Amino acid sequence: QSVLTQPPSASGTPGQRVTISCSGSSSNIGSNYVYWYQQLPGTAPKLLIYKNNQRPSGVPDRFSGSKSGTSASLAISGLRSEDEADYYCAAWDDSLSGPVFGTGTKVTVL
Amino acid sequence: EVQLVESGGGLVQPGRSLRLSCAASGFTFDDYGMHWVRQAPGKGLEWVSGISWSSGSIGYADSVRGRFTISRDNAKNSLYLQMNSLRVEDTALYYCGKDSMVRGAISPSFDYWGQGTLVTVSS
Numbered sequence: 001q002s003v004l005t006q007p008p009s010a011s012g013t014p015g016q017r018v019t020i021s022c023s024g025s026s027s028n029i030g031s032n033y034v035y036w037y038q039q040l041p042g043t044a045p046k047l048l049i050y051k052n053n054q055r056p057s058g059v060p061d062r063f064s065g066s067k068s069g070t071s072a073s074l075a076i077s078g079l080r081s082e083d084e085a086d087y088y089c090a091a092w093d094d095s096l097s098g099p100v101f102g103t104g105t106k107v108t109v110l
Numbered sequence: 111e112v113q114l115v116e117s118g119g120g121l122v123q124p125g126r127s128l129r130l131s132c133a134a135s136g137f138t139f140d141d142y143g144m145h146w147v148r149q150a151p152g153k154g155l156e157w158v159s160g161i162s163w164s165s166g167s168i169g170y171a172d173s174v175r176g177r178f179t180i181s182r183d184n185a186k187n188s189l190y191l192q193m194n195s196l197r198v199e200d201t202a203l204y205y206c207g208k209d210s211m212v213r214g215a216i217s218p219s220f221d222y223w224g225q226g227t228l229v230t231v232s233s
Binding site for chain 1: 146147157160169172205210217218221
């Protein structure tokens with residue numbers, strides 16, 4: 001059972017900006033870094049954002065992350081067809097003493 | 111090139127055991143923590159267990175604590191997950207993941223993933 005809540009779906013047309021929210025609590029997002037993962041259909045997840053807003057090398061700057069209080073957001077600007085995937089947030093949870101994932105958001109490019 | 115290759119999955123009856131392995135290459139294995147993350151069919155990601163670079167810090171999800179045991183052999187560049195008392199709800203694709211923190215505590219930052227090994231628990 002996920003402790004981080006995301007909307008089940010989001011969509012946009014090519015070129016649009018899409019934002020995905022991730023809601024947690026003081027024991028996870030409120031006191032720790034947030035990470036975002038992209039999972040393309042039939043593949044393993046890929047680290048997209050680390051430490052709230054940092055991009056690993058090779059990740060386009062169309063992807064950006066932010067955090068405020070006990071919530072975080074992932075924004076995809078200039079949406080492309082290849083961005084169609086499932087997106088998960090993650091954070092360390094001090095109460096559970098381990099990482100927790102969000103419920104996941106499926107992004108559809110219309 | 112970093113590679114993580116999982117093996118050991120299969121069909122097993124409820125209550126039985128299974129041991130998963132993850133062979134790592136392309137990086138200094140004993141500098142990094144490692145994790146197991148699972149994904150039930152059509153469902154989201156669930157962290158299962160993690161182990162620090164030195165095996166000094168180990169963690170488990172509540173759903174598997176007391177039944178699963180994570181271990182590593184740095185001499186063999188390998189990660190393991192011993193799964194006992196398997197339940198139907200343990201059915202999932204099990205991914206091996208590399209922590210991005212060098213010689214640190216385990217974290218939610220998995221910078222490389224394997225392709226997964228499927229575990230099916232059914233009678």
